[in-house]
Amino acid sequence: MTTPVLRLAGVTVRIAGSHILHGIDCSVAPGGVTALLGRNGVGKSTTLKAILGIVPAAGRIEFEGQDIIGRPTHRIVRSGIGYVPEDRDVFAGLTVAQNLELAHQPGVDPDYDTVHELFPELLERRKQRAGTLSGGQQQMVALARVMLNPARLLLIDEPTKGLAPKLVEQVGDALVRMAEHTTVLLVEQNLPLVRRVARDAVVLDTGRVVHTSPAADLLADETLLDSLLGVAAVPGPGGAQR
Numbered sequence: 001m002t003t004p005v006l007r008l009a010g011v012t013v014r015i016a017g018s019h020i021l022h023g024i025d026c027s028v029a030p031g032g033v034t035a036l037l038g039r040n041g042v043g044k045s046t047t048l049k050a051i052l053g054i055v056p057a058a059g060r061i062e063f064e065g066q067d068i069i070g071r072p073t074h075r076i077v078r079s080g081i082g083y084v085p086e087d088r089d090v091f092a093g094l095t096v097a098q099n100l101e102l103a104h105q106p107g108v109d110p111d112y113d114t115v116h117e118l119f120p121e122l123l124e125r126r127k128q129r130a131g132t133l134s135g136g137q138q139q140m141v142a143l144a145r146v147m148l149n150p151a152r153l154l155l156i157d158e159p160t161k162g163l164a165p166k167l168v169e170q171v172g173d174a175l176v177r178m179a180e181h182t183t184v185l186l187v188e189q190n191l192p193l194v195r196r197v198a199r200d201a202v203v204l205d206t207g208r209v210v211h212t213s214p215a216a217d218l219l220a221d222e223t224l225l226d227s228l229l230g231v232a233a234v235p236g237p238g239g240a241q242r
């Protein structure tokens, strides 16, 4: 068996006295997209924040075999983990170009070719203040920032939230491209997008892993989807798409 890029064992998070993660156990195999799924409030974003050391966690979190728990966030990011947070947080007063420049890491030749190929609009709007962009364009900036650096694991939190279908497709294109070069752990509610991009699925419920399987197996199982996520089965590529 290949060594997982990421392995969580008994990861617990307690914030202000309340238990948010109750012992997460899961592994992310190298390459491709692993989808982290679950209803609202079950701990998906907290899991990503625990991996990054943004919230204090106990247990074991291995990145490429090394325990990274307790390390400061900047060291975790430097060791090769990129993060696109749920709230996008671009610098509203800065231009698109300045937002991207801030993501440059020392000693790295930033990969603008891929960014401009996938998001040509960012090149056209490079002098525009990020605060005047649409939500979709801001999401492109947030994704572009992590694409500039050669991370070996990307943690991406609900990148299509609130986006129009055309933009969801564009974000999907970017995820597919990212996953050709690196490993992606993706929190996503849009199940047709999960079907398109994800190889594996991990489902959380109230701070625990309740299901792990190939994504296609989960998405094809109406009973499981209903019990784990409270949604109906997802139409295949030939079925009706919303």
Ligand SMILES: Nc1ncnc2c1ncn2[C@@H]1O[C@H](COP(=O)(O)OP(=O)(O)O)[C@@H](O)[C@H]1O
Residues within 6 Å of the ligand: 015, 016, 020, 038, 039, 040, 041, 042, 043, 044, 045, 046, 047
């Ligand atoms: N900083 C915090 N302080 C207190 N409770 C929090 C904090 N962050 C998240 N929570 C709680 O932890 C639970 C999991 O949150 P979250 O990880 O954001 O869920 P998800 O991303 O799956 O929607 C929720 O009940 C949320 O209210």
Ligand SMILES: [Mg+2]
Residues within 6 Å of the ligand: 044, 045, 046, 086
């Ligand atoms: Mg969340």
